[in-house]
Amino acid sequence: MSAVLAQAMRDAQNARAEPVQCYHCGLPVPDGGRWEAQVGGAMRSMCCPGCAAAADAIVAGGLGNYYENRTEFAATATASAGADAPELALFDEAGTKGEGSFTIEGVRCGACVWLVERRLGELPGVREVALNVATGRIYLRWDPLLCRPSAIVRALRAIGYTAYPYEARRHGDALQRARRTLFRQLFVAGLSMMQVMMYAVPVYLAGDGTMDAGMTALMHWASFALTLPAVLYSALPFFAGAWRDLRRGMPGMDVPVALGIAAAFAGSCVTLLAGKGEVYFDSITMFIFLLLGSRYLELEARRRATEALDTLRRGAPASAYRLRGDPALRDTELVPATKLAPGDLVLVKPGQAVPTDGQVVEGATEADFSLLSGESKPRAVAVGEQLPGGVVNAGQAIVVRVTSSAHESTLAMLVRLVERAGQGKPAIALWADRVAAWFVVGLLLLTGVVYAIWHVLDPARAWQAAIAVLVVSCPCALSLATPTALAAATDRLLRRGVLAVAPHTLETFERATHVVFDKTGTLTHGCPRLRRVLPVGELDRETCLRIAAALQADSSHTLSGAVRAAMPEPGLRARDLRFEIGRGIEGSIDGVVYRIGSAPFVAELAGGAARTAAPPGTTTVWLATAGAWLARFDLSDSLREEAIDVVRRFRDGGKTVVLLSGDEQAVAQAVASQLGIAHAYGGRLPAEKLAFVRELQKGGAVVAMVGDGVNDAAVLSGADVSFAMGRGAELAQLHADGVLLGEGLGPLADAADTARRTLAIVRQNLVWATVYNLAAIPAAASGLLNPWLSGIGMAASSALVVLNALRLRKD
Structure with missing residues (x-):
């Protein structure tokens, strides 16, 4: 206790002896700065030699009463020089993207929030300001041509707040220092309270004289x-x-x-x-x-609110073992993860994290996805599978081919999303x-x-x-x-595999009256398999399959992937490709024009109508050329195991569940029947999905949309609140208010419960x-x-x- 009291007394003496601000211009006195000037018979601390010289000149000129009569601090050129500390000048050089986070100290209440956001909003070029009181951080977007990070920090310091560009370690150290100082102050106050009560209680008890x-x-x-x-x-x-x-x-x-x-x-x-x-x-x-x-x-509570982001940051390894020459020789070199480029081969040893997104090219193992998705059990990984950065190798060593830089990896993108999450405020x-x-x-x-x-x-x-x-x-x-x-709820959701990006996500999700699901990749696994190829023209099955695989060679659609998987080496090359979102692909092979996609799209080239009906619950893709139907491809997808329970929980919560799909009505209805969804609408193009949601909103509905985040960008943006299935690089295409980081829908129902509780x-x-x-x-x-x-x-x-x-x- 004596040590704590001694430290507390030193802190008190330092607090009284060292002004927080420069006596001349009001800027914070930097650590280690000992510039002083004699004003009013006392030595005053200054932030820089310029302020000290200016103060000496004022006093020497017989104008010392200036400091007694002034109503504000001096606004001089030296003030700007004091604000542009070396680290800020360096940040000006690096911060050319016009977006970043700053740590701010001293924010205590709504008045502080109002003042900070209003003052920064007045700066030329500042486009967006969002202060998160819980984490002590402020997010800004600005025009780099009109504003600099140093100007932002200078504006904050001018109104009395200590601020600096966000650095995870510096931010954590500041919180620890504040925690230790506050604990000493709390200890002294508690000790004083107990001792004072020892003298106050007898006086109260002796109130009768x-x-x-x-x-x-x-x-x-x-x-x-x-x-x-x-x-x-x-x-x-x-x-x-x-x-x-x-x-x-x-x-x-x-x-x-x-x-x-x-x-x-x-x-x-x-x-x-x-x-x-x-x-x-x-x-x-x-x-x-x-x-x-x-x-x-x-x-x-504020310190805990930053733990999730710090955990994600620590999940990205700083270095990687890059292979040189033949992978079988295991000749590696240790390089910074930031130096990796697409195409590099890296060796990931047991217990190490994958440095950036990549594809397994050698070895089979188990991977721990808990950092990204909250999954508690490791997942089996084989050759050919994609692994996002930050996943921990829980089995044997594997070789991974890098597919993205460390800056553009799934983990880096997730960190940026988490930084944005919680910055704004709901109504x-x-x-x-x-x-x-x-x-x-x-x-x-x-x-x-x-x-x-x-x-x-x-x-x-x-x-x-x-x-x-x-x-x-x-x-x-x-x-x-x-x-x-809100910070506690965001942390809870992140640990369960849900990232709430927009500030209104929880508030709007709790008020939602309708939950609209896409089918493929959302209620289903999104990995359809080709069940049957039915030739309906003159070409045989294998030829039709080769043509279909060639037309869809560059398509990212899940149905295209299923066709390519059945014929990985088509041996043909398609030219003059033309994609129509939600309908299909047209291209030429050896001078012959073909179309593959939905029956109405293909019929425009083949003429007439589709010759055979598709089996119930099956998605069909048609292939045709001018004036001739060639083949029908039957594909089917399996439901997610947890989909039935998630739908039931929403229904029990009083929300209307709707299935909205681009697949044919029969397929959509078959899936809806299995899940107990009363409202199913199939055959909807992206624009038609958006129109459907708009109609619901006109009727007074609050719509929550759940989709795969690729083809549903428009409807995800148009819904009142939306969630996207976050898988690998698709995070870059998100237009949603929330992200389901894992492979399942279970966290979505947990998000609804958390929104209600929050x-x-x-x-x-x-x-x-x-x-x-x-x-x-x-x-x-x-x-x-x-x-x-x-x-x-x-x-x-x-x-x-x-x-x-x-x-x-x-x-």
Whole structure:
């Protein structure tokens, strides 16, 4: 304990001796910077030699009263030089993409969010600003020609916030430093509270006059001495935050807290010197301790909110064993993963992670996909299978051919999506921010009114009532508990294999009235197999299959892949290919034009109608040439094992389930019957799917769309909320609000449950915060609550909403 107290005293001395900002221009004094100038008879810290020289010149010229009369910090060319620190200049060179994240410190409430987003939004070239209070990060998009990262950081520092371009290690170190400092302040406050209570309780118990005045005064002076460490050290975050808020003209929630502490301490000191009246030293220490305890819980929640992203970042190996020459010789070289290029062969040993996306070319093993999809069991992997970066080899060594750079890998793309996830705020959080921003202003006005009224009715109680009103209010529940709940929910979903990208995902999914599923690759495995080739013209089965494989050689459609798998070496080459999305392909082989695809598309070239009917539940692809039908290809896909349960859970939740497919109506109806879906619509092109969703929305429906993320881009964008099956490089084509990272649909139902729980907890927090303030503030204003009870209520309210939000992390 002595070591902690010693460190706390050093921190307090440093905090008093070293101003946070340059005395001349207001910019933060860099670590290690010791430039000073004598102003007003005292040595003042400066951020750079330029400011020190300017201050010396002002004082030497007999204009020292400038600093006493100024209303704002100096705006000079040296200020810009102070902001453009070396690391910012380097980031300006690297940050040419116009998109990035920044770490920001000191954000406490909705007023802070409002000010930061408004100030950055005024910068030339800034297009998007989203501050995530839970993680202490801000995401921005800007025009590189009009704005630089250094200008963004300079703007944030100008309004009193420490900010720098996001770096995972630096961000984590900052959180750890803040955690250690806060713990020491909490420890000192707790120690002061316990010691002060030892002297306060006898005074309370001796209220019948059994303790003489001298002993009472001794107890009060002892309480005063023990309260000083809590006020001068533990309460520093509140005073610093309040001063910053008042200086920028936008009072946040630290203002009433700091005023309450200062007013109670000042009033107690006056009483102590006068020798009569009540002192509130016990209330002060208890209030500081409980509020710091709530803030410590909040910091822990913020730290946990960043764990998922840090885990993903650590999942990407920094190096890889690249093969040289013949793979059989196992001649490898250790190279940075960023140096890998498509076509390179890498050796992945047991226990190592795949450095980037690639295809297995040698060896069979088991792979652990838990980092990407949350799957608990390893999956068997054979030659020819695609592996995303970050997957851990859980079996024997394999050789992988690189198919993408490390920057464009599935894991890198997922990290970027996670960075974006949670940056914005849903409507309910925006409402809370707006209310909290004006809550403090109204509270300060109310405090003045309460003091004035009590000063007329009973002057002896006016000070106590005003302090109680300041202390009992709880604006943090409105502005912080909501993002804490959203961060906890996002972390829970990510661990279960669902990434909520858009800010409104959970809120809209909970309100959805219709859940619309695509069929292929969504309700089914998306790996159809060719069951039968039926020639209907003059060509034999093998020739028709070769023509079909040649026409579809460059197609990524799953049906095309099934045909190619049946004839991997067609021996023919198609030219002049023309693709029609949702219909088919036209091309020429040896001068003859062919078409393959849906019956209506092929009929435009062949003439007439399809000659035979397809078996029930089978998808058919037709092949024809001018004036002649050639063959019918029958393909079928298997249902996902969990599809029946997922559909049932949505139906039980009161949502209408719809199957919307590009396959023929008979195929769509057969799948719907197996799954218990009452509404099935087949034969819909992408534009027709979008039109169908628009019609539902016109009727008042809130539509959630689930598709494979490739051909369904339009309808995924058009739905109120959408989820895409995330498989490998398809992440790059997503137009959805959420991503199912695994192979199954099970996490989608879990996402619906999490959305329901999240919105319920957010509403509980907001209702509690509203009810508490509506009950507690009038009680304090009327004199029913004294300051120490008010402090307990405020701190307990803050802790309650944070702990309630953290329940979402539990499985």
